[in-house]
Amino acid sequence: MAKTLQYAYFPGCVAQGACRELYQSTAALSEALGIELIELKQAVCCGSGTFKESSQLLEDTVNARNIALAEALQLPLLTHCSTCQGVIGHVDERLKQAQHQEPSYLAEVNHYLEQEKCTPYQGTTRVTHLLWALIEDYGLAALAEKVTKRLTGLNCAAFYGCYLLRAQDHLPEDNPLNPQSLENLFQILGANPIYYAGRTQCCGWPISSYATPQSFQLAGRHLIDAMAAGADCLVTPCPLCHLQLDSRQPEISQVLGQNLQLPVLHLPQLVALALGIEPEALGLDRHIVSVAPVLAKLGC
Numbered sequence: 001m002a003k004t005l006q007y008a009y010f011p012g013c014v015a016q017g018a019c020r021e022l023y024q025s026t027a028a029l030s031e032a033l034g035i036e037l038i039e040l041k042q043a044v045c046c047g048s049g050t051f052k053e054s055s056q057l058l059e060d061t062v063n064a065r066n067i068a069l070a071e072a073l074q075l076p077l078l079t080h081c082s083t084c085q086g087v088i089g090h091v092d093e094r095l096k097q098a099q100h101q102e103p104s105y106l107a108e109v110n111h112y113l114e115q116e117k118c119t120p121y122q123g124t125t126r127v128t129h130l131l132w133a134l135i136e137d138y139g140l141a142a143l144a145e146k147v148t149k150r151l152t153g154l155n156c157a158a159f160y161g162c163y164l165l166r167a168q169d170h171l172p173e174d175n176p177l178n179p180q181s182l183e184n185l186f187q188i189l190g191a192n193p194i195y196y197a198g199r200t201q202c203c204g205w206p207i208s209s210y211a212t213p214q215s216f217q218l219a220g221r222h223l224i225d226a227m228a229a230g231a232d233c234l235v236t237p238c239p240l241c242h243l244q245l246d247s248r249q250p251e252i253s254q255v256l257g258q259n260l261q262l263p264v265l266h267l268p269q270l271v272a273l274a275l276g277i278e279p280e281a282l283g284l285d286r287h288i289v290s291v292a293p294v295l296a297k298l299g300c
Contacts, residue, residue, distance in 0.1 A: 004139055007078035007128075008070035009037035010088065013045050014239040017249070019284025020289060022239050025268040026080050026130065027282045032272065033138060033146060040069045045196070046087040048240070051066035052102070061112045063091040063122035068113065071125050080130040080268060088162025089127040093169055098122045104109065129164060131181055131237050131267060140188045142265040150190030150277035156193040156270065157231035158182035159222065162202050176200075182267075183234065187275040196229040198222030205244040216255040219244050223252065223260050232292050233263040235270050241296030242266060245261055247288045274296065 004142050015022040021070045030037050043066045051059035066088055070077035098106040110120040130138075134143060151180055158179075165176040173182045183193035184255065204218035206299050223245065226234055246264035253260045269282045 003035055004036060005037040006038065006075050008073045008075040008125075009039045009045060009132065010043050010046075010070075010077055010079040010084060011039065011068060012079055012081040012084040012239070016244065018243055019239040019266070019286075020265045022080060022242070022268065024048060025193070025266055025272055025282040027249075028277050029268040029272045029275070032275050032277060033133075033143075035133075035138070038075065040066065040077075043069055046084045048083050049087055057108070059087070059090050060095060061109050063088045064095060064109050065090055065113055065116075065118050066096075066125065067125065068119040068121045071122055071254075072119050074125075076125050077127045078130060078133055079127075080237070081240070082129060082161040082164035082236075083240050085127065085129040086166070086168065089168045089239075091125045092123070092246050093207070095121055099123050114149045131164070131185070134271065135181055135184065137178070140184065143185075143271075144188045147189060147274045149274055150272070151186075151274050151298060152190045154191040154294065155230050155232045156186045156196050156235050157196055157226040157229065157233070158186070158199050159203065159226075159234045159236040159241055159264075160200050161236060161241045164237055165200060181236070185271070189271065191270075194226065194229045194231045196222075196225040196231070196284040197252075198225050200281075203241040204242050208244065213255055216248070216252040218221070218253045218254040219248070220260070223249070223262050224256075227260070227262055231262065232297060233265050233291070235265045235267060237267045239266070249289050261289055262291050263287065265294070267290065274298070283294040 011023055044062060045058050047062055056093055067077060095106055113120050158177055186193045204215035208215035234245060242264055272282050279295055
């Protein structure tokens, strides 16, 4: 890492509400790595993929505004939510394509922005996730030099989430069918990557409101498979997946008729632990499933 990294920071709704520990741990991690996050206070919800059910134009306009806020700072937009990454990143891809193939559509989007006295979308920046920023911008070699407490003996199972892998046409240095980004990161931190069938599948959150038992059965299968493969914890770059797999794990256990108790960590929490940041600074006490077994194994 040759210079200080700066990003226009889009924390997303969940990290500012139900998963405040994600917001907290991202702040602690970025400070430890010397990464400057300039929070986009005027940004609005990306829509989580629901806006386009009523209007693609609505989704594109709302998120063109979010991207334009980052463009005004001349910085890339960074989020730690794979759903936000997928939605905003896909809008960015679509509008950049529209610049060349459908300029009238982009003009319509910018017309609505101008009506609200917002800066127009220009397609001059990029949208990235914290995972990609750590790997591509900061660099795994530089990150390895920051590790002060190797996660030796900790078996980590990745849970990527749908949007991070499948919402965009192009993924940075990864394969959506067989990603390795999280597993490579685990190894840099000293942990053992655990492979299991559900690591690239849906957590079931999108159907949890209208097909709750099926949603919980889907999530439960992933948890059971990860445990059977030897996982001490799941690690996810998506707070919605975290809500499903952690906060609803007691309900999932009831549906399955067995007590699962598999800790689920946010990505920045795991990295921060390897950097020697105290658990109290990472909001680990906010989790529904206790992370005490993970901390005990690490001697924290």
